[in-house]
Structures are given as structure tokens and as C-alpha cells.
Amino acid sequence: MAEGSGAKPGMGLTTRQGHPVSDNQNSRSVGSRGPLVLEDYQFLEKITHFDRERIPERVVHARGAAAHGWFEPTGMAGDDPITKYTRAKVFRQGTRTPIFLRFSTVIHGGHSPETLRDPRGFAIKFYTEDGNWDLVGNNLKVFFIRDPLKFPDMVHAFKPDPIHNRQMMGRFFDFVSMTPEATHMITWLFSPWGIPADYRHMQGSGVNTYKLVDAEGSAVLCKFHFQPKQGVRNLTAKEAEAIQAKDFNHATGDLYDSIERGEFPEWDMFIQVMSDDEHPELDWDPLDVTKLWPEDEFPLLHVGTIRLDRNPVDYHNEVEQVAFGTGVLVDGIDFSDDKLLQGRTFAYSDTQRYRVGPNYLQLPINAPKCPFATNQRGGQMSYHVDGAEQGANPHVNYEPSNLGGLREQERAGPPPRPFVQGHVGRQKIERTNDFKQAGERFRAFSDAERDELVMNLVGALSQCEPVIREKMVDYFTQADAEYGRRAAEGLGMSVPARQAAE
Numbered sequence: 001m002a003e004g005s006g007a008k009p010g011m012g013l014t015t016r017q018g019h020p021v022s023d024n025q026n027s028r029s030v031g032s033r034g035p036l037v038l039e040d041y042q043f044l045e046k047i048t049h050f051d052r053e054r055i056p057e058r059v060v061h062a063r064g065a066a067a068h069g070w071f072e073p074t075g076m077a078g079d080d081p082i083t084k085y086t087r088a089k090v091f092r093q094g095t096r097t098p099i100f101l102r103f104s105t106v107i108h109g110g111h112s113p114e115t116l117r118d119p120r121g122f123a124i125k126f127y128t129e130d131g132n133w134d135l136v137g138n139n140l141k142v143f144f145i146r147d148p149l150k151f152p153d154m155v156h157a158f159k160p161d162p163i164h165n166r167q168m169m170g171r172f173f174d175f176v177s178m179t180p181e182a183t184h185m186i187t188w189l190f191s192p193w194g195i196p197a198d199y200r201h202m203q204g205s206g207v208n209t210y211k212l213v214d215a216e217g218s219a220v221l222c223k224f225h226f227q228p229k230q231g232v233r234n235l236t237a238k239e240a241e242a243i244q245a246k247d248f249n250h251a252t253g254d255l256y257d258s259i260e261r262g263e264f265p266e267w268d269m270f271i272q273v274m275s276d277d278e279h280p281e282l283d284w285d286p287l288d289v290t291k292l293w294p295e296d297e298f299p300l301l302h303v304g305t306i307r308l309d310r311n312p313v314d315y316h317n318e319v320e321q322v323a324f325g326t327g328v329l330v331d332g333i334d335f336s337d338d339k340l341l342q343g344r345t346f347a348y349s350d351t352q353r354y355r356v357g358p359n360y361l362q363l364p365i366n367a368p369k370c371p372f373a374t375n376q377r378g379g380q381m382s383y384h385v386d387g388a389e390q391g392a393n394p395h396v397n398y399e400p401s402n403l404g405g406l407r408e409q410e411r412a413g414p415p416p417r418p419f420v421q422g423h424v425g426r427q428k429i430e431r432t433n434d435f436k437q438a439g440e441r442f443r444a445f446s447d448a449e450r451d452e453l454v455m456n457l458v459g460a461l462s463q464c465e466p467v468i469r470e471k472m473v474d475y476f477t478q479a480d481a482e483y484g485r486r487a488a489e490g491l492g493m494s495v496p497a498r499q500a501a502e
Contacts, residue, residue: 015045055320056355057110060155061121064104065199065252066319067259069308071097071126071269082303085220085273086212087413088332090128091303098127098369101308102322103199103255106138107158107167113248115240117194117456122204122226123324124306127369134328135224136348139196140189141205142437143289144182146429148343154179169463177471181290183479184438190460191445191453195240197233198254200265208326208341209287211276211334215413219276221286221336223293225300226267236452237459256311264309270300276336284433287338291437318365323352331412337420357381373406375399439479450486458490469493 013021021042028040036043058064073082073091082091090097104121105114120139125132145154157175160167176182188194196202204226211219235243243250258265272293274286284291312318327335327345335341352360358379360366373387375397387406388394396405442450457476461469469491477484488495 015042016049017045053316058104058355059351060106061104061123062110063108063112063114064102064121064319065255066100066102066312066322067255067308068310068312069099069101069264069306071099071124071304071306073304074302082212082271082301083214085214085222085271086332087215088128088133088212088330089130090126090133090330091332095129097129099306100125100127100318100322100365101306102319102324103251107155113244114251115195115235115244115248117189117237117240119189119194120196120199120202122202124204125322125324125328125366126330128330129370130330131370131372132328132366132368133330133333134324134326135206136324136326136344137204137206137208137224139202139204140185140193141203141207141223141225141292142185142188143207143340144176144185145179146181146288146290146340148340148347150179151340151343151347169460170465170468173461173464173468173472177468177475180434180475181288181432183435183475184290184441186457187438187441187453187479187483190456191449192234192236193449194456195235195237196251197235198251200230200255200258201228201233203227203232204267207289208344209289209336209338210329210341211336212271212273213332213334213413217413219334220273221276222333223272225270225272226306227270229266229268229305237456255308259308259311264307266305266307268302269304269306271303272298272300274298283431283436285429285431287336288429288432289338289340290434317363321356321360321363322365323349323356323360323363325349325352359383362386375406435475435478438475439483442480442483454483454486454490457487461487461491 013024015021019042027036027043029036038044071090073093073095089095102121102123102125104123105112105116105118106121107118108116121137122139123134123136125134145151154175156162157171158167161171176186206224208223210222210224212222213219247253255265272295274293279286286293325345325348326341327349329335335345356363359382362381362383371387371390373390373392376386377397385394390406392406393401393404396403399406399408401407442453445453457472461472464472470493473484473488473491473493476487485495
């Protein structure tokens with residue numbers, strides 16, 4: 001028996017019906033050579049469950065690792081607590097909220113190397129006293145697209161070719177070259193920030209814009225960020241290749257082993273806030289997820305700490321079956337008009353119903369830890385009635401009722417009441433400004449980061465058609481003259497006319 005395996009001496013093997021298993025080596029057959037017989041219930045139960053051991057892999061964020069922990073609010077500097085902005089009880093001082101945090105790679109499959117260039121998922125399930133809050137984000141603070149209608153095409157372009165099943169830079173940059181708003185994200189992704197050293201040493205961000213709502217119903221726009229107390233560490237392409245040659249599970253192993261050693265990773269949680277309006281003074285839209293909110297204008301406000309201190313007991317039951325959704329918000333946190341957020345809110349929960357099943361919220365890893373009661377019944381793999389222990393009349397599975405069924409609860413406070421009007425149609429946001437922040441990011445990088453960025457882009461774009469290379473170099477040039485010039489020179493191209501005119 002392996003040390004630390006948790007197995008108990010003398011524990012007897014049974015079927016799932018509880019029947020003792022006395023022979024787990026030989027199936028029932030006619031004679032020693034067979035054929036087998038159909039009434040071998042032990043074999044049928046065992047093999048049919050094995051056939052179904054895998055649930056459909058996530059289309060994105062398939063490769064993941066996770067851990068349990070907690071969140072504690074700490075208040076903001078100057079005794080200005082976050083309760084100034086939100087009535088959400090999770091931020092009430094003195095509370096400690098259990099969490100489950102899943103890290104992941106976005107595009108690649110479930111057994112892909114963790115050294116590949118890819119955004120990393122950073123998804124937290126807060127089991128609050130008011131129900132679950134899911135904050136589903138990435139390590140990078142911006143994204144490739146701003147409209148959810150483009151998401152399936154983006155993923156298709158980044159995934160393997162549907163004919164020969166190979167991922168290709170030509171497909172990736174074909175889409176990106178037609179998507180100028182992706183230039184900012186590409187500048188991050190092809191720098192060392194595109195390969196975090198491991199999960200413990202990377203940032204997290206909610207990416208989307210939310211609203212915080214106070215006790216009076218007033219709202220502010222908000223972004224959530226997490227900074228690792230262990231520091232930030234990224235890898236160059238060469239460093240990643242050296243790790244991958246020896247270990248393609250390095251990030252999963254590092255997270256698990258550090259917690260087993262008692263070296264519990266922690267992150268400081270910050271918010272950025274701005275007033276809930278259109279901000280015409282800005283040359284970009286605050287709801288555009290391809291943009292950062294500059295920290296000198298909208299400073300990071302420290303609101304709490306998360307710590308991971310317990311590894312999962314079973315990978316499938318917890319890490320694989322955990323189901324997040326951007327629509328899972330608690331009172332005091334609300335949706336903004338961020339188009340990508342609203343599209344994700346439908347898509348994420350819908351994919352969980354398909355992938356895990358219509359009753360995925362009954363699984364222990366997904367169920368809230370506070371009392372909950374619904375009138376939802378039945379469906380595949382339902383195993384209890386939500387709230388049956390709450391004392392409501394079990395015969396009444398509807399609302400309203402005079403007969404002791406579930407009833408509506410009082411609202412915690414008045415909701416925000418935005419007035420919305422406008423033309424209904426397929427419309428692009430007005431302030432796109434697709435290249436300014438990409439240029440600012442290029443100039444903010446260190447010399448080594450800029451060198452790595454250009455080298456990685458040249459290596460990837462050299463695999464692409466000339467029309468794609470030309471478009472991408474033009475984007476880089478619009479972001480920063482040096483950025484475009486260096487990319488062009490690395491690809492053996494002439495300096496773009498747009499740059500020469502400057």
C-alpha cells in the first residue's frame with residue numbers, strides 16, 4: 001500500500017449495489033475459455049461505468065487544476081471599506097468565505113502541455129452566505145474580442161484544423177488579422193506574459209466589467225483583479241521548451257505539491273471603480289474588454305485576500321465537474337452592459353447543462369453551502385429535491401400558492417434602475433481605439449520582454465500567408481512605430497508606408 005494513499009486495511013470491495021466482490025480477476029464464462037455469459041452483472045456494471053467515465057471535455061479551459069481555500073475581506077486603505085460601494089455580504093468585515101479556484105489553459109485539450117502559449121483561466125467559486133458567486137476570468141486583463149457573436153469563430157480559428165487536426169499559426173493569425181481589436185491581447189500573449197511560470201505565480205482578473213450596488217441601489221462600474229503574493233513569474237519560449245522536454249504537468253504538480261508542503265499560495269484582491277456612465281471624456285469605452293482601465297486614473301483598491309490550503313480529494317468529482325458561470329452573482333454585484341459579459345452569462349451555464357447535466361448544481365462541488373430551495377424537479381441524475389428540508393409543503397412544486405409552498409423573499413435593497421433607449425440592431429461600439437493601448441503596452445515592456453515579443457511574433461507570422469503578415473505588421477505599426485518596424489524587419493518585409501510617413 002502506498003504511503004499516504006488513505007486506504008484502510010481490510011476494506012472490502014463491493015459492486016455499486018453493495019454486493020461483495022469475491023473474484024475481481026475473472027469474468028463469468030462457459031468453461032475456462034468462454035464464451036462469456038450475459039448475466040455477469042458485476043462485469044456489466046463495471047464495464048458500462050468505465051465506458052462513461054469521461055464527461056465531454058470543455059470546449060475551452062479543458063486543461064485545469066484547482067484547490068480549495070478561503071477569502072477574507074480586509075477593507076481598503078484609509079478605513080474606506082468596500083461596503084461604500086456594495087452591499088454584498090461576502091465583503092463584510094470579519095467574514096471568511098470558502099472558495100474553490102480552478103486554473104486552466106484556454107484553447108488546448110485536456111492533456112496538453114502546460115507550457116504552451118495560451119491565456120490561463122482564473123475562475124473562483126465563492127460559497128457565500130447569500131449563495132454562490134462565480135468570478136470567471138483569466139490571468140491577462142484583456143481579451144481578443146469585445147462581442148460574443150465572434151467567440152465561436154475565434155475558438156474555431158485557434159483550435160485544430162477540422163480536416164487534418166493540427167493547430168496552425170496561419171489559422172490563428174488569419175482570424176486575428178481580420179480582428180484589429182485583438183492587437184492589444186496579442187501584444188500581451190506573445191510576450192513572456194503568454195506563458196506563466198506556473199499557476200501560483202500568475203495574476204488573475206475578472207476581465208469583464210461588473211457593477212457594485214450599495215444599500216441605496218446606487219451603482220458603480222467595477223473590475224476585479226488578483227495579485228499573487230508569491231510574485232509574478234513568466235517564461236520565455238526557450239525556458240518553456242526546456243520544461244516541456246521533461247514535464248508537461250509542471251503547473252498542476254507545482255500547485256498540488258506546494259499545498260501538500262504547507263506552502264499555501266495567496267493573492268491580494270483589488271477592485272477598480274468608476275462612475276456608472278458612458279465616460280465621453282475617454283477615448284475608449286469602459287465596457288470594452290480589449291482595454292485596460294489605466295491605474296493612474298482608476299487606482300487599484302485592496303479589498304481582500306484569498307488563500308488556497310486544501311487539495312481536491314478526487315479530480316473528476318471536483319476539478320472536472322466544477323461548473324462556473326458569469327451569471328452566478330450575489331446581491332450587491334450586478335451585470336454591466338458589457339456585451340461579452342452578457343453573452344458569456346448565457347453560454348457558460350448552458351454548456352454546463354450539456355457537459356455535466358441538467359442537475360449539475362446538485363453536485364457537492366457546485367451546490368451552495370447556504371440553504372437553498374427551488375421548485376425545479378426531475379431531469380437526468382436528479383437525486384434530491386432542492387430545499388426539501390426547509391419545511392415547505394412537498395406537494396406544492398409551484399409558486400404562488402396558499403398551501404404552504406415556497407414563497408418569494410423580500411428584496412435586500414432597491415435595485416439599480418438604469419434607463420436604456422436606443423436603436424435595436426447589430427452595432428459596433430463607437431470608441432474602438434484598437435491600437436493605442438497595444439502601443440502603450442509595448443513601450444511599457446522591458447527590453448527583454450520586447451525582444452521576446454518580436455521574436456515570438458516573427459516565428460509565428462513566418463508560418464502565415466503574406467497578406468496576413470502585412471495586415472499584422474500594419475496593426476503593430478499603428479500601435480507603435482518601433483513595434484511595426486521590428487516585426488517587419490524580422491519578417492524580411494519593407495517598412496510599412498504608414499510608418500515611413502511618420
